[in-house]
Amino acid sequence: MIQKRPAFVFISGGVLSGLGKGVTAGSIALLLKARGYKVTPVKCENYLNIDAGLINPIEHGDPYLCNDGTEADMDMGTYEKFLHTDVLRHNFITMGQIYQEVISRERNFGYNGEDVEAIPHVTDEIIRRIYEAAKKDDADIVVVELGGTAGEYQNILYYEASRVLKIVKKSPVVHLHVSYLPTPSHLGEPKTKPTQLSVKFLLSMGIQPDFIVCRGEKAIDKRRRERLAMFCNVDGDHVINNPDEITPYAVPITFEEQGFAQKILTELNLEDQPVDLSEWRSLLKQVEESKKRTIKIAIVGKYFATGDYELRDSYAALMDALDHAAWKSGLNVKAVFVNSQRIENGELPEKLLSDAAGIIVPIGWGPRGVEGKISAIQYARENKIPYLGLCYGMQLAAVEYARNVLGYKDANTTECNPDTSHPVIHLIPSQKEKMERRAYGGTMRLGSWECKVKPDTISASAYTRDQVYIRDHIVAERHRHRYEFNDDFSAEIESKGMIISGRSVVENLVEIIELPKSVHPFFVGTQFHPEYKSRPLSPHPLFVSFLNACL
Numbered sequence: 157m158i159q160k161r162p163a164f165v166f167i168s169g170g171v172l173s174g175l176g177k178g179v180t181a182g183s184i185a186l187l188l189k190a191r192g193y194k195v196t197p198v199k200c201e202n203y204l205n206i207d208a209g210l211i212n213p214i215e216h217g218d219p220y221l222c223n224d225g226t227e228a229d230m231d232m233g234t235y236e237k238f239l240h241t242d243v244l245r246h247n248f249i250t251m252g253q254i255y256q257e258v259i260s261r262e263r264n265f266g267y268n269g270e271d272v273e274a275i276p277h278v279t280d281e282i283i284r285r286i287y288e289a290a291k292k293d294d295a296d297i298v299v300v301e302l303g304g305t306a307g308e309y310q311n312i313l314y315y316e317a318s319r320v321l322k323i324v325k326k327s328p329v330v331h332l333h334v335s336y337l338p339t340p341s342h343l344g345e346p347k348t349k350p351t352q353l354s355v356k357f358l359l360s361m362g363i364q365p366d367f368i369v370c371r372g373e374k375a376i377d378k379r380r381r382e383r384l385a386m387f388c389n390v391d392g393d394h395v396i397n398n399p400d401e402i403t404p405y406a407v408p409i410t411f412e413e414q415g416f417a418q419k420i421l422t423e424l425n426l427e428d429q430p431v432d433l434s435e436w437r438s439l440l441k442q443v444e445e446s447k448k449r450t451i452k453i454a455i456v457g458k459y460f461a462t463g464d465y466e467l468r469d470s471y472a473a474l475m476d477a478l479d480h481a482a483w484k485s486g487l488n489v490k491a492v493f494v495n496s497q498r499i500e501n502g503e504l505p506e507k508l509l510s511d512a513a514g515i516i517v518p519i520g521w522g523p524r525g526v527e528g529k530i531s532a533i534q535y536a537r538e539n540k541i542p543y544l545g546l547c548y549g550m551q552l553a554a555v556e557y558a559r560n561v562l563g564y565k566d567a568n569t570t571e572c573n574p575d576t577s578h579p580v581i582h583l584i585p586s587q588k589e590k591m592e593r594r595a596y597g598g599t600m601r602l603g604s605w606e607c608k609v610k611p612d613t614i615s616a617s618a619y620t621r622d623q624v625y626i627r628d629h630i631v632a633e634r635h636r637h638r639y640e641f642n643d644d645f646s647a648e649i650e651s652k653g654m655i656i657s658g659r660s661v662v663e664n665l666v667e668i669i670e671l672p673k674s675v676h677p678f679f680v681g682t683q684f685h686p687e688y689k690s691r692p693l694s695p696h697p698l699f700v701s702f703l704n705a706c707l
Contacts, residue, residue: 162290163328163424166318168302168365170335170354175371176407177334178231180398181301182238183408184332186436187417188297189239191429196293197235197247198286199228201303202310204252213459213470220473221636221688222248225603230472231301237476237691238408246289251310254281274313282317283325297424306333306357315361323362330423333358333365334398337372337380346372348383355388366423367394367416375399394419403443403479405692408436439692442483450488451706453478454512456532458525460493474518474546477690481699489703496528505535514542514678514706517549519636519685523572530556537671542678542705544698547637550681551581554641554649554669561652562645571639580649582642584665601635606661607668607684613657614680615668618701625689625697630661633684641666641683658682678705 165184169177181197189195205211208219209227220233228248235243258281262272270277290298300318304311322329335351351368358365368384370376375397376384385392396416401407411417418428459470468475475491482489494508496517509515515536517529529549533556536543545553551569558567558580566573569581609616609629619626646656646666653675658668671679680698690696 160290160294160296161327162287162295163297163426164286164318164321164330165297165299165420165424166302166329166331167300168315168331168333168358168363169305170307170333170357171305171338171350172336173305175305175334175336176398176404177301178234179238179404179407180332180334180369181231181299182234183411184417184420185235185299186238186408187412187431188299188420190431190433191417191421193296193426193429194294195239195297195299196289196295197232197239197243198289198298198300199231199235199248199303200282200300200311200314201229201248201250202308202314203250204255205250206252206256207248207250218470218472218474219636221602221634221685223604223634227602227636229303233473233476233688234404238405240691240693246285246292249282249285251313254278254285254313257281275316276320278313279317279320282314283321286317286321296426306354306361312361315358315363319362328424330367330420331358331363331365332367332369332420334369334371337370337376339373346370346374346376346380348380348387351384352387365390367396367419369396369398371398373400402447403440405436405443406440409433409440435693439483442486446483446486446488448488449486450490451482451513451703452490452492452511453514453516453703453706454492454494454509454532456494456496456499456509456515456517456529458496458520460495471518473685473687473690474516477687477696477699478703480690480692480695481703483692484695484700485703485707487703487707494532496525496532499528499531500525501528505531509535509541512541514544514702516544516546516702517552518546518687520548521571526552526569526572530559534560537676537679540676542702543676543680544678544702545681546687547683547685550669550683551639551641553679553681554580554645554654557649557652557654558645561654562648569639578645579642580645581639583638584640601637601640604632604634605684606630606632607658608661609668610655610657613655613668614670614673614678614701615657615698618697622694622697622700631658633667633682633686634688635684637683641669678702 167177167181169175185195185197207227217230219227220230223242224244226245232243302314321327335354337346339346381392381395384395421428478489529552533553555567558564564578566576567578567580568576570579655670656666657670660667667683669681686696686698
């Protein structure tokens with residue numbers, strides 16, 4: 157059998173990070189897939205962490221959780237949402253993984269006594285992993301996003317690997333450079349010099365970009381395109397506009413209108429195919445229509461600030477899931493971030509939350525801000541404000557109920573108070589043993605686990621309205637946590653009105669708790685993370701039901 161020879165599209169960034177390389181990669185992958193090609197994405201991260209699981213979300217945004225338990229970069233979520241498919245461990249590379257593998261191989265005499273050096277051994281390992289992703293997904297085209305920006309020392313070896321693939325291994329490679337064109341307010345025109353300098357970095361590494369993708373507030377004009385073509389040595393027709401849009405999901409249409417995918421295929425000597433983007437165009441109409449009606453949702457968390465600035469990326473998957481559900485319901489969600497420490501420090505929940513149509517307490521770790529979250533949950537429950545608790549938000553909802561309905565005033569999670577006499581949330585033995593060994597990385601309950609949903613509950617009603625997510629009362633949802641609901645309290649908490657509406661199929665662990673509709677319009681907590689499975693063309697049903705209740 158002859159091994160398929162894949163083509164490669166490398167995407168680099170210039171001028172600043174957070175530019176939209178992931179959206180560009182996802183958009184290109186979508187357009188190529190829509191033409192009948194098998195496409196797989198790969199993200200190359202610069203950091204020496206093995207994965208994103210132990211990185212503070214304020215440092216690098218919300219780690220994205222994959223079906224197989226991989227804790228990855230947010231861009232993996234972007235790929236899933238654009239391609240409408242699951243991405244897995246082989247789609248995510250970190251420099252930590254590369255060095256770990258090379259050093260391990262050297263220790264096992266895998267290099268037969270050679271000097272082990274960055275080039276060729278590290279670059280060879282990068283190339284091997286990219287090829288492995290292509291093989292596992294039987295890909296015709298691999299879209300490879302290079303983390304960081306051109307000119308950083310951390311990512312030089314990724315750039316060298318892309319050069320080797322094209323020049324030495326003679327593989328079909330196209331290089332797209334996504335760069336920012338600032339428009340200073342006192343000048344009123346987009347400036348091309350930062351991009352020229354960024355391309356100069358690429359040229360110094362032996363890489364001539366085939367395309368320049370221009371990010372900025374507005375589309376660039378003919379004059380700017382000509383200057384970039386002249387000074388960056390690219391065809392003027394290969395300077396692609398990528399201005400700010402009403403939503404990042406508009407980018408594939410923007411690219412399609414410029415014939416971007418066709419131009420890439422021409423460079424790769426591959427045939428263009430007919431394309432149908434009607435579903436995507438319908439989505440954009442939904443987005444436009446949703447702007448007519450706004451609903452305010454309070455997110456009560458603690459990972460909002462980076463210095464003096466507010467950080468949306470700490471809850472990126474949650475914000476995306478809210479958008480997807482809102483568009484389906486014809487709504488525009490205005491998310492208001494409420495730092496739970498403000499409540500903990502004495503501000504009244506009614507002052508911060510009274511005008512919210514719904515309240516969400518998302519993922520979190522450790523004791524900081526926990527009492528503020530519990531107060532917010534109590535406020536939502538007692539005032540019948542629709543509430544959705546995600547992971548920590550589910551655990552703390554159980555703690556709040558045990559304190560204020562069961563009457564156990566010291567009820568807590570052992571994560572915050574190991575000595576509580578009412579440990580409603582605790583470590584199960586397997587996790588306790590890992591904690592004692594300080595085995596933190598990749599040891600939580602991770603990835604997709606099946607849950608049986610109790611019929612005739614709010615959760616069951618939500619899921620059964622969308623058969624994409626449920627089969628025979630079984631749902632498969634993604635998990636990222638270490639602490640669990642303590643089953644010693646399940647009988648008592650249910651006797652006082654709380655419903656355990658979902659349990660894991662394998663270990664019978666509590667997965668969903670809720671209050672009956674006769675008591676509260678929507679009060680649901682999930683141990684799993686529905687936000688990681690939501691996609692623009694299939695919003696997660698729990699978010700759709702939550703927003704409908706908020707109305």
